[in-house]
Amino acid sequence: MDGNSAVGEAAIRAGCQCYFGYPITPQNELTEYMATHLSRRKGCSFIQAESEISAINMVFGASAVGARSMTSSSSPGMSLKQEGISYLASCELPAVIVNMSRGGPGLGTISAAQSDYFQSTRGGGHGDYRTIVLAPSSVQELADLTHRAFDLADKYRIPVIILGDGMLGQMQEPVDFRHEAPAELPVRSDALRGARGRPSKIVRTCTSNTSEMEELNWSLYRRYQLIEKKETAFETFLVDDAELIVVAFGIAARIAKGAIKSARANGLKVGLARPITLWPFPSGRIKELAATAKCLLVFEMNMGQMLEDVQLALQGQGEVFFYGRPGGVIPTPSEVLRVISRHYYQRGLKKGK
Numbered sequence: 001m002d003g004n005s006a007v008g009e010a011a012i013r014a015g016c017q018c019y020f021g022y023p024i025t026p027q028n029e030l031t032e033y034m035a036t037h038l039s040r041r042k043g044c045s046f047i048q049a050e051s052e053i054s055a056i057n058m059v060f061g062a063s064a065v066g067a068r069s070m071t072s073s074s075s076p077g078m079s080l081k082q083e084g085i086s087y088l089a090s091c092e093l094p095a096v097i098v099n100m101s102r103g104g105p106g107l108g109t110i111s112a113a114q115s116d117y118f119q120s121t122r123g124g125g126h127g128d129y130r131t132i133v134l135a136p137s138s139v140q141e142l143a144d145l146t147h148r149a150f151d152l153a154d155k156y157r158i159p160v161i162i163l164g165d166g167m168l169g170q171m172q173e174p175v176d177f178r179h180e181a182p183a184e185l186p187v188r189s190d191a192l193r194g195a196r197g198r199p200s201k202i203v204r205t206c207t208s209n210t211s212e213m214e215e216l217n218w219s220l221y222r223r224y225q226l227i228e229k230k231e232t233a234f235e236t237f238l239v240d241d242a243e244l245i246v247v248a249f250g251i252a253a254r255i256a257k258g259a260i261k262s263a264r265a266n267g268l269k270v271g272l273a274r275p276i277t278l279w280p281f282p283s284g285r286i287k288e289l290a291a292t293a294k295c296l297l298v299f300e301m302n303m304g305q306m307l308e309d310v311q312l313a314l315q316g317q318g319e320v321f322f323y324g325r326p327g328g329v330i331p332t333p334s335e336v337l338r339v340i341s342r343h344y345y346q347r348g349l350k351k352g353k
Helices: 003-013 028-040 052-064 075-090 117-121 139-156 166-170 210-230 250-265 283-292 306-314 333-346
Strands: 018-021 045-048 069-073 095-101 132-134 159-165 234-237 244-247 270-275 277-279 295-300 319-324
Touching: 003 028, 003 095, 003 139, 003 159, 003 166, 018 028, 018 052, 028 045, 028 166, 045 052, 052 069, 052 075, 052 095, 069 075, 075 095, 075 117, 075 159, 095 139, 095 166, 117 159, 117 277, 132 139, 139 159, 139 210, 159 166, 159 250, 166 250, 234 250, 234 283, 244 250, 244 283, 244 333, 250 270, 250 295, 250 333, 270 283, 283 295, 283 306, 295 306, 295 333, 306 319, 319 333
Parallel strands: 018 045, 018 069, 069 095, 095 159, 132 159, 244 270, 244 295, 295 319
Antiparallel strands: 132 277, 234 270
């Protein structure tokens, strides 16, 4: 399946009950898939909204009454959703939001890029809040992380963003759907299902009581600390003896892995570190790897956004270099291999077997 369709199928199998979308390339196949297939689950709703702003606010309403809700878009469309995502975070409402990102800024290109890292990992909208951000690197992982996204959203009552890109959304690979939703999902205790037998609830994002707003912020902060402790995900590849480690996420990590295999064939001791959760960022693991490797090469399809988190993780320790291609340019493994080789030999690192 193509990546967009795989997300749709995985969402349906994860128990998605409501999808609200608006067309934008390169994620339109996901909207089309949900329009065609979501109805096979009883009681589920698909609506093509009149705008991205409408779509995210429909997600807000559906989540408030307890439905597993989802929307998707691409970079400029995600910008329009940010106010609604902030409202979801404020009201502690779970939701899954998929971003098949493209080159920017502005309307940009429709080619794959990773230039939405800052937007996703820093909350994106106004106020002190976070979202969990998952970064798949294959169609299989798109499917797996979609299922995980719904579970994490419900567990922590938080919006979860799946940060893909145009290449992942369009490419086709075999997919094994390993999960099925239960016949009936548990009803969330905070869902608005009528006030019979209990005081009525109001879901609102505005208060004139600053102490109340401060307590909400601290409550969210404590939850974010728990997420950082329990939900960080990370992959390593050939790092045990690596002298140079490439740090990359998403499709860039996929490209880097091909370059690293070629580097190993040429005797260069190179490995890969791949954050799967961009927030919470695996700072501790990055620091551990930097203690054994001679240097880190951060590779991204942007102008150096995750680079800042790597530098923060290392707190000035170790050598860090950057290589990036912004604007929707998709580098090849051979191009990345040339960059790896140049840094490797410039550092005077030793070749291995």
